[in-house]
Amino acid sequence: MSHSDTHVVILGAGHAGGTAAALLRQYGHEGPITLVGEEPIPPYQRPPLSKAWLKGEADAESLALKPLEFYAEHGIDFRPNTRATKLAREAKQVTLSTGEVLTYDFLIIATGARAIKLPVEGAHLDGLLELRTAADAEILKATIGPGKRLAVIGGGYIGLEAAASGRALGAEVVVIEREPRLLARVACEELSTFFLDYHRRHDVTFELGATVAGFEGENGRVTGVKLADGRVIACDAALIGVGAAPNDEIAKEAGLETARGIVVDLEARTADRSIFAIGDVAHRPMPIYDRMFRMESVPNALEQAKQAASAIVGRAPPPGEVPWQWSDQYDLKLQIAGYAFDVDRILLRGDPANAKFAVFHLKGDQIQSVEAINSPPEFMMGKLLIANRKPVDLDKLADPSVSMKEVAA
Amino acid sequence: MAKITYVEHDGTEHAIDVKTGLTVMEGAVKNNIPGIDADCGGACACATCHVYVDGEWLAKTGAKSAMEDSMLDFAENVEPNSRLSCQIKVSDELDGLVVRLPESQH
Numbered sequence: 001m002s003h004s005d006t007h008v009v010i011l012g013a014g015h016a017g018g019t020a021a022a023l024l025r026q027y028g029h030e031g032p033i034t035l036v037g038e039e040p041i042p043p044y045q046r047p048p049l050s051k052a053w054l055k056g057e058a059d060a061e062s063l064a065l066k067p068l069e070f071y072a073e074h075g076i077d078f079r080p081n082t083r084a085t086k087l088a089r090e091a092k093q094v095t096l097s098t099g100e101v102l103t104y105d106f107l108i109i110a111t112g113a114r115a116i117k118l119p120v121e122g123a124h125l126d127g128l129l130e131l132r133t134a135a136d137a138e139i140l141k142a143t144i145g146p147g148k149r150l151a152v153i154g155g156g157y158i159g160l161e162a163a164a165s166g167r168a169l170g171a172e173v174v175v176i177e178r179e180p181r182l183l184a185r186v187a188c189e190e191l192s193t194f195f196l197d198y199h200r201r202h203d204v205t206f207e208l209g210a211t212v213a214g215f216e217g218e219n220g221r222v223t224g225v226k227l228a229d230g231r232v233i234a235c236d237a238a239l240i241g242v243g244a245a246p247n248d249e250i251a252k253e254a255g256l257e258t259a260r261g262i263v264v265d266l267e268a269r270t271a272d273r274s275i276f277a278i279g280d281v282a283h284r285p286m287p288i289y290d291r292m293f294r295m296e297s298v299p300n301a302l303e304q305a306k307q308a309a310s311a312i313v314g315r316a317p318p319p320g321e322v323p324w325q326w327s328d329q330y331d332l333k334l335q336i337a338g339y340a341f342d343v344d345r346i347l348l349r350g351d352p353a354n355a356k357f358a359v360f361h362l363k364g365d366q367i368q369s370v371e372a373i374n375s376p377p378e379f380m381m382g383k384l385l386i387a388n389r390k391p392v393d394l395d396k397l398a399d400p401s402v403s404m405k406e407v408a409a
Numbered sequence: 410m411a412k413i414t415y416v417e418h419d420g421t422e423h424a425i426d427v428k429t430g431l432t433v434m435e436g437a438v439k440n441n442i443p444g445i446d447a448d449c450g451g452a453c454a455c456a457t458c459h460v461y462v463d464g465e466w467l468a469k470t471g472a473k474s475a476m477e478d479s480m481l482d483f484a485e486n487v488e489p490n491s492r493l494s495c496q497i498k499v500s501d502e503l504d505g506l507v508v509r510l511p512e513s514q515h
Contacts (some may be wrong), residue, residue, distance in 0.1 A: 066438075066439055302448055380482075381483060
């Protein structure tokens with residue numbers, strides 16, 4: 001158990017940082033906790049921003065991880081509108097943007113990732129949006145609606161979720177993707193085709209294999225997306241969803257090892273025993289794949305928050321989890337377990353025509369990842385089979401009349 | 410507002426006033442009740458807010474959707490009175506509700 005004078009400073013008040021603060025109290029940490037966040041509001045859930053919240057099905061209160069009073073009631077010193085500017089490891093001190101210097105016993109870096117910007121002409125225009133924060137989502141919501149045309153740059157999950165929500169709000173939507181297919185980096189061809197068809201049926205239009213050369217505007221506001229082939233796609237706003245980069249500068253400058261994020265172990269601890277890094281900013285080991293990588297997902301943020309809080313209070317580490325994530329678009333629930341590393345074949349179970357199927361990514365007879373559309377059994381059982389690395393009978397797996405329980409037996 | 414009692418696996422009770430319109434899961438998470446992980450924040454995508462609903466309350470908490478049923482079918486330690494707490498909306502009618510938490514959510 002940590003001592004009552006042990007000060008934990010958490011940099012970043014997102015899902016990871018906010019959860020770490022709450023868990024430290026839940027696990028019995030009695031010392032001071034300072035939670036430093038750049039945004040004006042306490043930690044909230046980001047996934048609904050592109051889904052339920054954007055469509056008006058969730059409000060700010062339901063987004064908040066905890067009510068604002070929670071922090072004072074639990075002795076968590078929450079500092080909004082503040083970020084750390086410098087980390088001095090030898091003195092165990094962080095300097096804040098307010099000029100204040102905090103001395104920590106343990107530091108948790110949970111500074112997340114930021115949207116990658118397109119370095120093209122016109123990138124400064126109003127109406128060019130990103131979707132990382134509640135403030136971004138507010139602007140997006142105020143910008144799109146009936147009679148408006150939204151261009152989405154990037155056919156990944158965020159872009160597709162925003163496209164679906166944009167249609168629900170009555171906006172025209174065009175998705176511009178550099179690759180010849182959607183979700184090119186993360187999904188197989190069958191899934192790409194399925195999503196393309198599904199969105200087209202909801203009147204989303206697509207420009208595939210199209211590179212953005214710049215943005216055109218009038219009076220400082222975007223009016224169109226200029227493609228490399230010279231065409232201009234007219235729009236009232238453009239959402240750029242082309243990936244994110246970790247906010248790991250403060251750690252890098254302080255001499256901590258970084259790769260595609262701050263390098264940590266299975267306790268979410270850096271080589272400096274008093275510093276942890278969790279969530280989108282961390283480059284972490286994932287033993288089931290025998291490699292390290294950076295993950296942008298809520299379950300990852302929560303798992304690492306548990307790891308760091310457990311290590312700080314001297315509690316047994318949480319059991320390892322299979323990474324997973326989800327996406328909601330229209331009436332589709334997509335659940336993804338694992339990552340498709342070293343995959344040598346793909347197996348389709350079910351029928352995309354019914355919008356109920358799963359794609360298994362296999363390495364030999366081992367499941368590396370599964371993408372399940374409206375198919376909870378395939379997701380839940382697939383996740384278990386990824387965790388226990390059990391070989392599966394591929395004939396059974398391919399046959400939807402054989403239950404997933406039998407496949408896993 | 411409804412008083413909801415969350416009973417941890419070790420018997421620790423937490424009686425909480427939860428606002429009407431929130432879900433039973435949100436009531437737990439906003440009050441830092443241990444044992445409800447709620448990884449997906451209520452999207453019915455993860456089954457980590459599994460609870461057991463005390464018998465007399467089962468009818469009042471309503472019916473499970475096909476999606477919830479399907480998720481629960483693959484969760485651990487599922488009983489006939491298992492529910493995903495993110496799918497139970499709090500109403501005045503649920504004042505006094507007791508839910509028990511499984512040993513773990515995984």
